[in-house]
Amino acid sequence: MTRANDQTRGALGTAKARLLAAMSATKGLDKIESLIEAKLVSDAELLREIPRYLLTLGGKRMRPVLSLMMARALGQTTPTPALLDVAAGIELIHMATLLHDDIIDRSPLRRHQASPFVKYGLESTLLSGDFLLVRAFSLCARLDSFVIDSTEQACIELTEGEILEVPLDRGEHTIESSITIARKKTASLFWLATRTAAHLSGASPEIVEQCSRFGEKLGIAFQILDDILDVVASEDLLGKKSGIDIREKKPSLVNVLWVRSGSARAKALLSPAPISDDFVAESVTELRSSPVVHEARAMALRYTAEATAALDTIETKAPNVDRASVEHLRTLIEYTLERME
Numbered sequence: 001m002t003r004a005n006d007q008t009r010g011a012l013g014t015a016k017a018r019l020l021a022a023m024s025a026t027k028g029l030d031k032i033e034s035l036i037e038a039k040l041v042s043d044a045e046l047l048r049e050i051p052r053y054l055l056t057l058g059g060k061r062m063r064p065v066l067s068l069m070m071a072r073a074l075g076q077t078t079p080t081p082a083l084l085d086v087a088a089g090i091e092l093i094h095m096a097t098l099l100h101d102d103i104i105d106r107s108p109l110r111r112h113q114a115s116p117f118v119k120y121g122l123e124s125t126l127l128s129g130d131f132l133l134v135r136a137f138s139l140c141a142r143l144d145s146f147v148i149d150s151t152e153q154a155c156i157e158l159t160e161g162e163i164l165e166v167p168l169d170r171g172e173h174t175i176e177s178s179i180t181i182a183r184k185k186t187a188s189l190f191w192l193a194t195r196t197a198a199h200l201s202g203a204s205p206e207i208v209e210q211c212s213r214f215g216e217k218l219g220i221a222f223q224i225l226d227d228i229l230d231v232v233a234s235e236d237l238l239g240k241k242s243g244i245d246i247r248e249k250k251p252s253l254v255n256v257l258w259v260r261s262g263s264a265r266a267k268a269l270l271s272p273a274p275i276s277d278d279f280v281a282e283s284v285t286e287l288r289s290s291p292v293v294h295e296a297r298a299m300a301l302r303y304t305a306e307a308t309a310a311l312d313t314i315e316t317k318a319p320n321v322d323r324a325s326v327e328h329l330r331t332l333i334e335y336t337l338e339r340m341e
């Protein structure tokens with residue numbers, strides 16, 4: 001390991017440690033966990049077991065954390081029942097997308113264990129995802145039309161994002177289309193978390209828009225990092241199989257930039273021939289020392305800079321801002337760029 005890597009590792013520990021400290025100062029996460037668990041009831045055993053399996057495997061709870069931190073930053077000292085319901089609903093939607101996404105991506109690992117798709121099979125996992133979506137709607141649809149409409153919009157966008165993610169050998173992709181997919185499939189729930197938190201905190205339309213913008217830009221950066229981690233992270237840290245985006249010829253930002261770079265190996269992503277495990281391993285080795293990863297990281301930085309600009313506006317213009325919580329949101333931005341899991 002090089003000195004540069006050692007230094008990066010030191011910084012990583014710091015961002016994560018500071019995020020964990022910020023999370024422990026964030027009120028309401030335990031309540032959200034209970035709300036989620038309370039929704040995992042069904043007469044059908046598998047509809048209880050599969051979501052519970054996914055829930056107990058862990059996960060970062062990024063989206064509820066974002067909701068709670070944003071509401072607190074806007075002066076809500078204690079999370080309201082409405083905010084807790086939406087935040088729990090968003091995590092349930094996220095869980096549903098993970099169940100469906102692993103079927104689509106044929107992913108063997110999720111949160112360090114066998115993916116629900118591999119453990120329980122396609123049919124039951126698919127239906128469990130549908131079940132979670134309906135349970136989530138029962139939480140979000142209790143609230144006002146702003147929350148209902150925003151939830152609908154986010155869910156439509158994430159479905160569009162997943163369906164637009166046609167493999168590189170079957171569809172035309174550009175940097176722009178790759179970012180659109182990231183925005184739709186991933187940033188939509190970050191957008192929803194910050195937007196509904198602002199609305200439920202009684203923020204003005206201008207502040208609601210800035211909060212939505214913050215969530216969206218952070219979400220795009222989060223997905224770009226996920227694409228980078230697919231090739232640079234160790235499977236042990238990531239808890240997911242690496243190189244899936246290569247094997248599945250996904251239009252991830254890294255893959256699109258790799259094809260554009262003119263790499264001879266990257267041409268295989270454009271051909272219909274299946275990708276072997278050896279090819280994935282060789283590709284990962286090539287990409288780890290290629291400028292492509294730096295290029296992708298530079299793009300992620302541009303999105304986090306936009307998220308930071310939105311947060312600066314919120315801090316300046318929103319009344320009753322809690323500066324400590326704004327700092328927590330800044331830590332979330334840093335963690336997004338530095339995370340290894």
Ligand code: IPE
Nearest residue numbers: 059060061062111186223226
């Ligand atoms: C994984 O999301 C799917 C993406 C949008 C990249 P997370 O990285 O938030 O997954 P968990 O919830 O922590 O497992």
Ligand code: IPE
Nearest residue numbers: 097098101105158185186226
């Ligand atoms: C995540 O995309 C999008 C979702 C809506 C779940 P990925 O396919 O890159 O997520 P991982 O890498 O499987 O977690």
Ligand code: MG
Nearest residue numbers: 101102105107
């Ligand atoms: Mg996937």
Ligand code: MG
Nearest residue numbers: 226227230245
């Ligand atoms: Mg991924």
